[in-house]
Amino acid sequence: MWFKNLYIFAFTRPFTQTEEELETALQEHVFAPCGKTELARFGWASAIGKHGNRLLHHANGCYLLSARKEEKILPASVVKEALEEKVEQLEQEHSRKATKKEKEQFKEDITFALLPRAFSRISDTQGYICPEKNIIVVNTSSRGKAEDFLALLRKCLGSLPVTSFVPDAGAETTMTSWLLEQTLPERFTIGFEGELKAMGDDGAVLRCKNQDLLSDEILAHLGEKGEKQVVKIAFDWDQTLSCVLADDLSVKRVKFHDSVYEQNEDIPNDDMMVKIDADFTLMTGEVNRFIEDMLAQFELATNSYLED
Incomplete structure (x- = not known):
């Protein structure tokens, strides 16, 4: 339920399907286990796992979906x-x-x-659609899995007009300026992990961990005298979550602060559907707020449709 990675895609046209229409469309590609001689199967599973049977969970104006893949393992x-x-x-x-x-x-x-006789490996990829913000957010660290999720949804709907967010100036240029100019707003605090890369396919790469990214040692690699740009950077946002942002605007290793989880601590665990609704509402609310704030740093917005 709590997303750990974010691949963010924007609708280029309004998403107009109702909950009932979307649920019906997903039924066209329900997950079924592999047959004896099949290498893989891919389809929609219960959106909330063992706690329900519906392929769609709706709360906070967002639709939660879960794609399941079974792969036969042949060494x-x-x-x-x-x-x-x-x-x-x-x-x-x-x-x-x-x-x-x-x-x-x-x-x-x-x-x-x-x-x-082969063993099976089963993996689930969750994502949610937020029509109000014009976005689809997929919980995976793999671009390929995010694209597979979108492709499966496109099969069900016939078309899926979405695109990635791409800054005009290049995300690495903006992220480099965060360190050189220290221009991030107060809600963002630079973390202690990052990756710097020189221009070109064979450019040198510098990976930092447990390192002050604002130190002279790191800044010497950037700017007019340095040859590198920031392609990954860790930061903490609004005392709500920490993460690592990459230059393709994917967000990895999202960790929510304890203060966020504590907001729903008073909900009894035996009232599971109420707990699921509350957690999904809280999670999507904070993630949507973070995405809007993060994209604003690249002069991109989630509240307007992009050109095809």
Whole structure:
């Protein structure tokens, strides 16, 4: 329920689906376990896990969704060993090299034979839609998983007009100025972790942990005399949460302060639906507030639609 990572996408057109319409659309791609010979399955699961069956949870004007993926685990070394045995057997029996097509067929047959005995790995990716703020927020540290989440939703809805937030000047330029000019507002406090990178694909990278980012030692790498720019930076926001912000505006390792959790401590744990509603309302409220404030530092807004 409490998101630990944030990939933020903006709607380019108003999101107009009602709760009932969205729930019906999600039913078209409900998660089902892999069959014996299937490598993977991907679909929508209960939005609130074991506490409910609905694919959608609605509170605070936001829709919570959960995409589930099952993947069969076939160690590459096992497949490789079996393939080498098949190829060796063919070459000994026919006194010739196996063709590329034969090797591909062997590999396909081996995979098909091993799949019923393979272990499964199941992972859930949660996200929420906030029509009022024009955003979708996906709880993952992986850009690929965020894109998979959006692709599944797009299958259900037919189209999904969303885009990433991209600052005109480049996020790394703004984040570098935060250190050089110390221009962040009072709600932001620079943390003790960051990553600096020189221009170019092969540019030098400096990763800092437990380091004062405003020290002369770090600032010497930036600005006119330095060659690097900030591509990741840790900070604390409004005595509410801490996180690490990357130059693609993804937010990693979100940790809410105890004072936030304490706001719902008086709700009995045995009244689970009330607790879930309260936590989701509190979490989305604080995350939306943070996103709006964070994007404002890049002169971006969540309350206006972007161009396609």
